[in-house]
Amino acid sequence: MELISLTYPHKLKKESIPNTVAAIGFFDGIHIGHQKVIDQAKLLAKEQDMKSAVITFDPHPSVVLKKEKTDVQYLTPLTVKKSLMEQLDVDYLYIIRFDKTLSQLSPKEFLEHFIVGLNIDHLVAGYDFSFGFKGAGNMSNIQTFIDKPLAITKVEKISYHDQKVSSTRIRSLLKEGNLELTEKLLGRPYSVVGEVVRGEQRGRTIGFPTANFKITEPYFLPRVGVYAVEVIMENNVFYGMANLGYNPTFTDQIVVPKLEVNIFDLNQNLYGEILQVNWKSYIRDEVKFSSVEELVEQIRQDEKNVRHFFSLND
Template sequence: MKIIRISYPTNSSTDYPATSLAIGYFDGVHRGHQVVIQNAIKQAKTLGILSSVMTFDPHPKSVLGSREHTSFITPLPDKLQIFEKMGVDLVYVVSFNRDFSQVSPIDFVERLLVSLQIKYITVGFDFSFGFRGLGKAHDLKLLAKSRFQVQVITSVNSQVEKISSTNIRNALQMGNIEKANYYLGRRYSIQGLFHSEHNHFFVTPPSIMPALGEYLVEVKIHDQWVYGTLYINHEDKKLPFSLYLIDPPTSLPECLEIQFICLASNDVSQLGENPVVKKSI
């Protein structure tokens, strides 16, 4: 998979390949996002062109001053790995800054999308673009002017609500790992540095950490997965995360990937006293 970082306006002298494109921030790359991206891949195969994804870095809301978007379900490196596993050929990472936030919906199409030689675009039903998100999915169809096709994917829902990044974020913050994992279509995972002497785990990317509690997890160590327990205590400002493993190998990498299985306990007073995993490192 090729990654191209671009800024607005694009370089007019660059020869971009024809692609079928999925557009979105795609935080979490959840089940709804996957349908959008899979459709872009499907159309690329039909047309005999490359499949591509356009995402933005950093998050538009963080640039515009929202304090709610300083941590993410999938930081950019994780998101790119998921795109690659899905079979995406090319990813455009668009630099989002205040100047770009002022671009009109018309210029977003004429000076960005058209210059990239896009032949087919897939977006979600709630897609918006341009200054203050004034451009909507139906506007994209009108602005295409037969230069590219546009397909809008309808909402993907659970039995009770829309599957969305917001609802996954809320589930994680409530410790509802099973719900978050179902909406994601995979286990929620984080990466971080591990200091085995005191079992301390330090989250490195700006990942969302679940609610306070004791979690059953699986940890990737070299090429194997090992069960363990991760204790999260946001009230401990110095060392909020502690990790314990079952039968850990003799050597451990400094950086670990942790996948969440379920919440074992959210009783603050009992954290660490009766761990699911009794053998520490």
Template sequence: MKMISLQYPLDGLSELQLDKPLSIAIGHFDGVHRGHQNVIRRAVEEAKAAGQLSAVMTFDPHPKEVLGQGDQYYRCLTPLNVKTKLFAELGVDLVFVMSFDLSFASITPERFVDEVLRGLRAKQVVVGFDFTFGSKGAGNAEELKRLGSPDIDVHIVEPLYENEGKVSSTWVRESLEKGDLETASLLLDRAYEITGTVVHGDGRGRTIGFPTANIDFDYPYVSPRLGVYAVVAWLDGRPYPGVLNHGMKPTFNKEGVQPVMEAHLFDFNRDIYGEKIRIEFRSFVRTEKKFSSVDELIKQIGRDSDQVREQFSN
């Protein structure tokens, strides 16, 4: 799969050397959840049927962040490198990363279709039912159909429902904020994950018999609820189960500190400072609490570890 960065106005399109027309799915696709996957798979299927290249156009940064419609969109479910990996797994040939800035945000729907889609030789476009485009969201999926006619076929994918709720990035975010990993994983069709670098912490975990890997995030992720989790950590392509605490460490810290993530990996004793680590969140164990003594904390960590070990053994 090839990734191509674009900026409006599009220059140098002839240098792309696209030897076939495109079937292209368009959207930000944060999370690449099951609803997004339906849109992307449809573009791949249409491309195969018509002998075209399958493509995805995504936007960076999130349009709502640029337009000031919500600071929460600064935090992502899937950073760009993870999105592109998931696109590749869905069989996509090309990914266009459109720089979303105020210049691009101000173009009319007509110019988007004429200058961007026709400029890229798009012959089929696949969007979700709630797709909007152009200045102030003036265009919708039906308008895209009208503007694309007669040379661009537009396919509109209906929403996907789960337990009478519409699968959406918002629902995934809300589930994570509640610690409802079961729902988040169901919507994503995979475990929620973050990546980062193992950094030095306060070293207290080792002194109480539970050494931890403290994680400095690579990206501003959507943070799950504060608490203790069953996780699988991936290091050098190998999985290591463990427990992760996401919180303020109230037994030791006063108020005003920032939350941290630190993972205790079972049966693991290796210096991994400075190494990349990927954490898959498997289940929520309990909320964070302040203990009356360090001994009480140690006992609880032991109980948490036993519970998670049993979970992974089943």
């Protein structure tokens, strides 16, 4: 996959780019609906002997369009999006910088510059994709803005159990702790990647060392609490239990929930390792215990529950 970051205006020459079928969208999460759009573009490219591309944007349009300054948290921050696209095996990934100037392009200017200008012959998008100033362009009126005939494939709404699959729905499922349904809608477990850093060195003293994560990418995190998780380290899968929270039994100084994982059946220095955590199931809320003994008693029970969830022996 060739990764091409673009700002407006770009200087690419359309003559130097092969004829392409492109899927376009913001694609936060790359859920099963997004995957359908991208697969469709790949299929059409193959049938018509053209190249396949995904055209996406960064940052999220709301960063530019909202009056108050907002930090957007993503299901798939840009680095994750890039690596998932790599796995989907498209020929080109175009990432268009979404800034004020871009947001003010008319639908015609947008299409001429980024679709015709990138030698896109066939455009695939979800039924609700819109583009251009104030989202005036959409999958129904797109051909009215340009003279050159453009083949269009509109992918209809994808539902799961009669409800639309959307990034918004996945965010609310994550806030409810419904990781099982999230996984169905994503077609893979929800995950975060981070580096293991030092914590208070307390875990080992209570019999449960926990790898503390430094998460630098702007991830949308699930609700605070205890989870059954898979941990991926250098392509190996481990099982464990995670706490996403504030450690209220010990401190009231933590303001941003921290992620820590006790990995089962492993005794290894993990500082500096980059690990992927797959959130599999929500177990319980984080609690402020009145003694460390009570917390340890509960964590022992959590381990039993999580081992049972993964069908592992005690």
